[in-house]
Amino acid sequence: MAGQYSAKEPYLSNITENTLLNGPGTSKETRHFVFNLPKSGMEYKVGDALGVIAENPPHTVEQLLQVTGWDGNDLITGPSGEASLRDVLLTQVEIHRVNKKFIQSLADKITPLAGMVKARISKRVRIVVGESNEAEWQWNGDSGNWPEGYAPGSLSEDPSSIITNLVDDAEAMENYIWSRDYIDVIGEFGLNHEPEEFLSLCDKLKPRLYSIASSMDVHPGEVQLTVGIVRYDYHGRSRGGLCTVHMTDAVELNKTPIKVFMSPTKSFILPGDASKDIIMVGPGTGIAPFRAFLEQREFDGGEGRNWFFFGDQSEKTEFYYKEQIEAWLDNGTLYKFTTAWSRDQAEKIYVQNRMAENGEELWQWLDNGAYFYICGDKSRMAKDVHKTLIQIAQDHGGLSEIDATEFIEKTLMRVEKRYLRDVY
Ligand SMILES: Cc1cc2nc3c(=O)[nH]c(=O)nc-3n(C[C@H](O)[C@H](O)[C@H](O)COP(=O)(O)OP(=O)(O)OC[C@H]3O[C@@H](n4cnc5c(N)ncnc54)[C@H](O)[C@@H]3O)c2cc1C
Ligand SMILES: NC(=O)c1ccc[n+]([C@@H]2O[C@H](COP(=O)([O-])OP(=O)(O)OC[C@H]3O[C@@H](n4cnc5c(N)ncnc54)[C@H](OP(=O)(O)O)[C@@H]3O)[C@@H](O)[C@H]2O)c1
Incomplete structure (x- = not known):
């Protein structure tokens, strides 16, 4: 295809x-x-x-070239082949978030502190003191040996101990890299990597x-x-x-x-038999494949009913594709449209709350052979929807917790392949 x-x-x-x-x-x-x-x-x-x-934003690439002092026109071999350094930074590596490998490489290099600090001071001096003072200065290991006018700014601690702490403390590392890119880190600690080494540490652009x-x-x-x-x-x-x-x-x-x-997907597909009912749960951007499913079901015709659970923060601002959905409700393409606007009232209402409220009818659909689809957030929503489905099988199918779990996770999902997920 x-x-x-x-x-x-x-x-x-x-x-x-x-x-x-x-x-x-x-x-x-x-x-x-x-x-x-x-x-x-x-x-x-x-x-x-x-x-x-x-591609990376050109202004981020130019800022990175500026803080490193590298020449963007130099020819270089990046992970996907030879190009100018500027083009490699634009198209071959991810530079919008710093990675752990790069911080680790600073730890390995920071022992000969003078070299690292020289690069760090070079950058700071350009901003704080002026070009002329920095070129000759080398740290001799003595804490009194800072160049005149140098203000360490945010780095009140020895840079090597900051880096060592990050490398040793997984949580501190996650917090540190969460909000920073290479420009931030090089601005703070300097750099004595050659461009090739730097590029080998960056993640390949995916x-x-x-x-x-x-x-x-x-x-x-x-x-x-x-x-x-x-x-x-x-x-x-x-x-x-x-x-x-x-x-x-x-x-x-x-x-x-x-x-x-x-x-292409092999599994997240419409039933081959257009007379089958489908239930779709897709809050937020999870609406995407279900808009496609509904367009296709309308185009193909067929007796199968379509029930869509959608939700997002507010009906006023997040009712995506409203006109198309209302037209589908009018012409019968959508048999049922159930919404969960999470922030339109004091307490949160999510799609799984609406599923539970409609549990009896939802169970009848499943019991009659309906397909069940989820799309959207994997980390929270999909897990909660899954639990709710098992609860509905207990409350309305009269199954024990073990049997309900087996029905949802084995029969529906793996044997009959009518519980299908596209979660990310
Ligand atoms: C099969 C599949 C289907 C998908 N379908 C869709 C879809 O239909 N619509 C859709 O929108 N997405 C979809 N996605 C997600 C999409 O692929 C991307 O992951 C998403 O768009 C983010 O990409 P990005 O390059 O803009 O962000 P990235 O550069 O990848 O950055 C995203 C990362 O930034 C970090 N981040 C987020 N917020 C913050 C913050 N405030 N501070 C610091 N860091 C932060 C998080 O680590 C997050 O993982 C799908 C994913 C898969 C696997
Ligand atoms: N794993 C991932 O990387 C991942 C997953 C999903 C989305 N995203 C990204 O996040 C951005 C926004 O996502 P989105 O627009 O799809 O919306 P979303 O953030 O998934 O939110 C959609 C709706 O789901 C609600 N929600 C929050 N927690 C829930 C839960 N446990 N169960 C059910 N519903 C829950 C939200 O309510 P409240 O906000 O009011 O709590 C909101 O009403 C996009 O950039 C998307 O790519 C990333």
Whole structure:
């Protein structure tokens, strides 16, 4: 199905639409993206995901070149081949978050402190004291031997003990790297790595996967996504997720090439028999594949009923694809649409609460052969929905806890393959 393009040989697409799905006053940024597809060689079915290969923001690359003093025009061999250092930093490695390997490498290098500190002071001196003082200075190991006018700023401790503590304390390391990139760390500790060594420590730039939110039968020549944009501010700079920020901020509509490929699914598929009922649970960006499923079920026709549990923070600001959903309710494509707006009242209401409230009917659907799908957050939502399903089998199927667990986890999931998940 996926055709001639792949992660190694991606298609150079364009984004033709980028629409904010949230209403005014929201704290979220969820976007609908439309990508164009080639005339042939790149087909998909509903349930598949699109792989997107992003690039680092040019301003981050320029800042990194500035703090390291490296020449971006130098030819260098990166993890995916030879290019200018600037291009390798843009396209081959992840530089938007510092990794543990790099901090560990500082620990190995910080013993000859003078070398590390020289680089550190060079940078600070440029800002605090002025170019002329720094070039000749070398630390002799004596605490009184700091250059005149040097203010260590945030580093009140010996840098080597800070690094050693990070390497020895897993939690401190996680906290430290969570909010920092290489520019922050090099600004704090300096650097005496050559570019090749630095590049070998960085993580290779990886594609990101997105559940496809459209049916190809309904939108020929296009693939559509529903994406939660990751943004945050730390240490005086705005930053965010590599791919979501790239798609939103760096890609010019109908112009900037963006590398994509198909990632087909074998398991997260619609029932082959269109007369089967389906239940879909997809809060937040988990709506994506279910919009595609509903488009496909409407296109294909068939007797099977569709029940969608959706939720997000507020009905006013997060009711994504509202008009399309209301049209599906009007024309019967959606038999039932059950919502959980988590922040529209004092207590939290989540999709699993709505499932429990509708437990009797949900059990009847399952008992009659309905398929059950979940998409979205793996760490919390999918686990809670799973537990609720087992509880419903006990409360409404009259099963013991052991039998209910066996029914959900073995019969439904593995034997009959009608409990299917796309969680991330
Ligand atoms: C099969 C599959 C389907 C998916 N489908 C979708 C989909 O339909 N829609 C969708 O939006 N996503 C989807 N995802 C997730 C998607 O692939 C990306 O992981 C997501 O978009 C983030 O990518 P990014 O490159 O922008 O962020 P990254 O650069 O990968 O950064 C994300 C990481 O940033 C960190 N982070 C987040 N917030 C903060 C913060 N405040 N401070 C510091 N660090 C932070 C976290 O460690 C997080 O894991 C899917 C994933 C999979 C595996
Ligand atoms: N594992 C991952 O990396 C991962 C997983 C999911 C999403 N994300 C990323 O996070 C960003 C936003 O995600 P999103 O828009 O999909 O929404 P989301 O953060 O998953 O939230 C959607 C809805 O789910 C609710 N929710 C929170 N905890 C829940 C639980 N235990 N059970 C059921 N519902 C729960 C939220 O309520 P409240 O917020 O009011 O509590 C909200 O109403 C995106 O960038 C996405 O890619 C990452």
